[in-house]
Amino acid sequence: MNFQNKVVVVTGGTRGIGLETVRTFLEYGAKVILFGSRKETVINAINELEKEGKKAAGYYPNLNDYEEVLKTIQEIVTQYGKIDILINNAGISANKKIEETTSEEFTSIMNLNVEGVFNVSKAVIPFMKKENSGVILNTSSMVSFYGQPSGVGYPASKFAVNGITKSLARELAPFHIRVNAVAPGIINTDMVSSLPPEMIKPLIDKIPLNRMGTPRDIANAFLFLASDMASYITGVILPVDGAARN
Ligand code: NAD
16 A cells, blocks of 8 residues: 555544544655644644654644635645545544433534534545545444444434445545545544443453454554555445444
């Protein structure tokens, strides 16, 4: 796999799955631009990569402000000439019971996890159409197949991500733009380590591969789906979960 001269944008690229994805694409020769929610976290991520001898650029547009996203994407295209691969990875989760969840909390998950994917994709797609090629990859979740026992907004948002993935795959196929998603199971990142151990342990016990996934497991799936080896794969939600499906 060779990503020399490929320009990759990764949202939610400052930590966890996103940062590991940035790192992986850099290792395979791509030019990578990471997005984060704040200037400070973007700078920290770039500095962390720099210590490893890797060079990435970063921005922190408000993903719910389409005009701001578009301005950022236009700046990137002016500087790099194109965007080959977009990875919509930024996301937040939830675990409260429905009675304890406010409408504001529900809306804020949908805003980032769904409208954020819509806004960045909408801004990037015209530039991909111009090149008559491109790859859009979304971070879904295994809860997008079977839900979860609390935090209803989170699976709701990931079902929507699957809907966006399958629909855009059809809409954009005539322009040779492929659209797929990766559905991680339980991956060892901040998002998971903030959950109570009594919630995590029974979940690991049910994983046939008997371990949590690593951010690199997900980054490798993105790498494959972004590569020409996946040139006939579009509209797919790929489970990467150690067979923990139920
Ligand atoms: P994380 O919390 O470590 O990272 C989340 C990323 O999203 C960060 O880079 C952060 O900057 C960004 N982000 C958060 N709020 C934002 C906002 N308001 N605006 C812009 N960016 C924002 O989480 P992670 O575990 O690496 O999750 C990454 C993706 O993977 C998410 O979409 C998540 O739903 C999905 N996922 C994670 C797991 C898991 O087990 N960790 C499982 C399934 C799916």
